Amino acid sequence: MARVLIVEDEMLVAMLIEDVIVDLGHEVVGPAMRLETALEVVEAENVDFAILDINLAGKQSFPVADRLADLGVPFIFASGYGAAGLNERHRQAQVVQKPFAPDQIASLLERL
């Protein structure tokens, strides 16, 4: 069982990802729905994996990705922008295009 951080600013989508993670037998951290909250959670909690939305109420989530990368925590982006929304540093990061099938998340988590 892994502790999975969810960073997602839309309620309905956050609930969906939460369900997917719980159904896969993992524990949810968050969801953190704003950049500031997400940064606090990354510092305060032990996290094994993270799923990041790119746009958090008008702010980009890259500072969270930067911190996770520094800490060596694997993460993926889940975004309506797809890979086009990524910045230079995270160009190579895994991206799940929204909407997604639970299997996509499952297979990414299994690779851990």
Add this chain to the structure above:
Amino acid sequence: MILQNDTPNIDPFRFLGKDGEAAEIIRTYDWSSTPLGRVEEWPPCLRTSTALLLQSPVPIVMLWGEEGVMIYNDAYSVFAGSRHPALFGSNVREGWAEIVDFNDNVMKVGLAGGTLAYRDQELTLHRKGFPEQVWMDLDYSPVLDEEGKPAGVIAIVVETTERVLAERRNREEYERLQNLFSQAPTFMAMTSGPEHTFEMVNPEYQTLVGDRQVVGKTLVDAMPEIAKQGYLDLMDDVFKTGKTVRRAAERVMFARTKDAPLVERYVDFVYQPIRDERGAVVSIFTQGSDVTERVRAENHQKLLINELNHRVKNTLTSIQSIVTQTLRGVQTREEASKAITNRILALSRAHNVLTAENWDGAELRAMVVSSLEAFQVESREAIRINGPDLRVGPHAAMSIALALHELATNAAKYGALSFSDGSVDVSWQLLGDKFELDWIERDGPTVVPGDRKGFGSRLLLQVLPLELQGTATIDYRPDGVAFNFATSLEAVNDRPALEGV
């Protein structure tokens, strides 16, 4: 006279010493009808001068005596056009009647011993039967008689009309180019030499680079920031290779104002080498357009399309969430269908309110009214809405709309709105920087707490507080449910997704 009669074999015109048209006219002309009198009686100075001008390949005319009787050479007769040969032997004031004032002055000055010199003197002559603008270099000097007194005026006449007209055309062409340059809608600059010294810039160029003196300076001195951005190397390259360089929508930073931050502009431009007669590059002509507004509009459009795609994908994901979660909590297919439809409609209504505001935010009242409209009971005010005017961000507006939909759905099913005289008070208030929203059901049945893991409860009590960083409480009072949500004013004022665009 007697002397000449005595020597009939001697040619009285032998002094002319030259054959030619003018010489022939002199021989046959009836000089006795002129103030000069018969050739045999001409003074030596007149004979010598006549011979001298006849020998010259340069157009020369002599104006003899007060009257200015005209004697000229073959070269001058070409200049005289159709006036020739009638002009020969005539008085200058009559022969060139159209410029009598000019020649009057010439005679006066010349016979007083003075000289006159004109360069590109403009005159209007009628030598071809119509008025004609001509230009001439004219040099006048007196011819002295045996006593050293001026007896006539000799004029060297060189027509310069063709050269003057050519020069004028060149000048006009140059002025036309200058005009084009200064009125061109594109920016232009001419730089010369390997250091790229500015020779000329047009007003558009000046607008582009800002209000600073560039003409006379090298690129490095005039615009160091441009030189540093690679344009010195680029111009050096054009100068060395002679190859034209074209760039489109290039981002260039200009130090338009001293000590102020650089200004970003996008430009299309061409560096065109200019060569001398031997083919060596001597200058570079820079020409182009400031396309900043166009590039920004294109970027903005790209961003909008991107954002639209993002929004569509997010909405599809929201629908996915509604469907999967609704299916978890229902018993029958009919119940599922109804709940899914109603939640999608709630989402759609919230979209309507946000779209009307360009997804920039919404008036909270408009959002509340729109979410609860479907639950209002006809003929009485079952849902009372109260609160101050408040503009909320797009996220808060959407979240509150979805929360109210869940509360109202429950109330209509199990709560106050399921009773004929039950009612709901929806209100919000601001206390300093605190925001509070209350949903209070009255005169309804006592409701037992539902499944805390159900969609509605999760959304209201777990996710809404996370989304809007606040606290949510629900109280199951004897006559109905009371829901309270409290957060900061800042949290409901979230900024739009497109901020800064």
